[in-house]
Amino acid sequence: MDLPDTRDRGSRRRRLRRRRAAVAIVVALAVLGGGAWAAWGTLGPVVARVTESDDYEGAGSGSVDVKITAGDSGRTIGRNLAAAGVVKSQSAFVAAARAQPKMAAIQPGTYRLKSGMSSAAAVALLLDPASKVTTRLTVPEGLTVKQVVALVEETTGIPAADLDAALADPAALGLPAAANGNAEGYLFPATYDVNPGESAADVLKTMVTQTGTVLASLGVGPERVHDVVVEASIAQKEARTAEDMAKVVRVLGNRLAIGMPLQLDSTVSYAVGSTDKVTTTAEQRATDSPYNTYLHPGLPVGPISNPGEDALRAALTPADGPWLYFVTVDLQTGETRFATTAAEHAANVALFQQYLRDHPGQG
Known part of the structure; x- marks a missing residue:
């Protein structure tokens, strides 16, 4: 019987081990070369040795x-x-x-x-x-354009006069046709980095652009933008949770479907410039304004606040329900009651009135 040549077999094994080791080294170098910079992009080719003169x-x-x-x-x-x-x-x-x-x-x-x-x-x-000299600007949901201007001035030092001038040029801000030249509803609430040298127009345009980005991501076509933003702006002012926002939008739809006036205090408050109050007076509800939903049927002429993504989603997918009424009965917790009949609503309003008596000055 012939014996195998163990020297050739051993040689082949050694060559195989060397090839595997070489592959392992290449893989390790690939991982070490890019891993530390993964969040920042590639460094490109291996850097040549740096000398003191560099x-x-x-x-x-x-x-x-x-x-x-x-x-x-x-x-x-x-x-x-x-x-x-x-x-x-x-x-x-x-x-x-x-x-x-x-x-x-x-x-x-x-x-x-x-x-x-x-x-x-x-x-x-x-x-x-x-x-880092970048200024961090956080715009909460539900502010009006006037409130956003005050916040930007306070946070960044950009004068309100410059911001108002920028708002007077809707084309430069990139406002959609649905806005009718009014930035209300289109200054998206989010956190922004404002760099030194950025102008008022730069800051506001970034917010408008973000609104367009979010609307596009939600699949809102140009023909729907106006109504979606108006309904979302109302839901943002009337409710605190995404669930309640969706119910508020359903109430709007149910009322519009039967020709029932919306009768929203939030739109009246916007009309009279009293955005820090949740209740309105008889005199305010008599104000002749296209935003007064006690006097004029249908949706108000435009948005009443700058809504966030939850409110926009609510406008697109309202909750299912027969409600025709709603009222927030606790201003601290945001608890909101929804009702189908006038009698049910009257009982909920009584709860709110009792809350106001127990918490004077909050209404």
Whole structure:
């Protein structure tokens, strides 16, 4: 019997082990090369070895504002910093950034750096929250345009006069035709980053654009925009929860279907500029305004607030139910009662009146 050549078999095994090891090394390098920057984009080709001549020394001087936008890669940021004179070279910055894993979490915004910094110092300053000079602007749901203007002025320092001038140019803001030149209802409530140098028009246009984005994501065609935003703006003012908003929209639809006036205090309050009150007086309900749903049938002429996504969804998919009435009976919890008959509604109104007696000044 011939014996196998064990030397050839052993050689083949060694060659196979070497090939597997080489593959493992390549895979490991691929993971290590991109993982730390996954949230910020790719660094591109492997950076050549950085020499002292590629980098500045020290903490730098003066002040340089640099904007980082969403999607910027590490190489893009390095190139922009070098062009602004913050660091000496893109390659030095990328090398310093690769040594700091926290750079993967860097957020878009404007950062105040210095001129002639070492790349390590630039990275450290980018990671310092105090260096970010972007203003965070949070617009709550249900504010009116007037209230949004006051909030933007207070938060960003942009003068109200500039904001009012921007609102007077609806085309520049990108308002849809359904808005009829009025930004009410189209300044989407969200949190925005406002960078130094942004104009009043820039800030407001961003809100209008976001409204369009949300409406498109919900599948609202141009022919439906007006009614959807108007109904959502009412639901936003009348209810606190998504469930109650959907019921409010159903009440609107049920009333409109039988030609019943909407008789909403929220629209009257908007008409008379008393948006901080939930009740209205007989004199206010007699005000001749296209927003007065006690005097004029159908929906008001336009939105009465800037609704959020929950309210927009409610306008698109109202709850199923026979309700014709609703009233919030507890202003602290937002509890709202819905009724089908006038007698049921009268009992709910009595609960609200008792609440007002127990909590003077809240109505």
